[in-house]
Every structure is written in structure tokens, then in C-alpha cells.
Amino acid sequence: MIDEDPSEEDLDRFAGEIGYCPDCGAEVWDEAYQCPRCESVIEGRIGHAPVDRAASLLSAKTVIVLVALIVLVLVLMQIR
Secondary structure: OOOOOOOHHHHHHHOOOEEEOOOOOOEEEOOOOEOOOOOOEOOOOOEOOOOOHHHHHHHHHHHHHHHHHHHHHHHHHHHO
């Protein structure tokens, strides 16, 4: 019989030792090698505060807009 759930002893031993995946923000054990949600290797990169996904998304949108503007300028320069 395979039991994949943590035992009561494990829960007591590891209680309070959580961190957050720097890539997806999932709650993980602070010594985890890999995130169970996004499967990124997170060993040594685990944060102890939740990841602000809205700020990350905003910065990604900003980068996309800037790249689009640069491409547009380059295209307009080629037309001249």
C-alpha cells in the first residue's frame, strides 16, 4: 500500500517551514528542490513572502510594449 500523504509526525516536524515558489507563487516546503505546481527547479531560490504576480505581469506587459515600439520604429526607419 502506497501512502502519499504526509504523516502526522511529518506535519509536526515541518510545520511552519514554508516558502513560496519564485516562478508561480505556490506555497512550498522551504527546502524543496522542485515546485509541485509549475515543476520549476527552485532549490535555493525559495522566497519567504508570497510572490506579487500582478507586479510581475505588469513588468512583462511593459517589456512587450517597449519591444513592439522599438520594432515599429525600426520598420518606419526602413521605409524612409
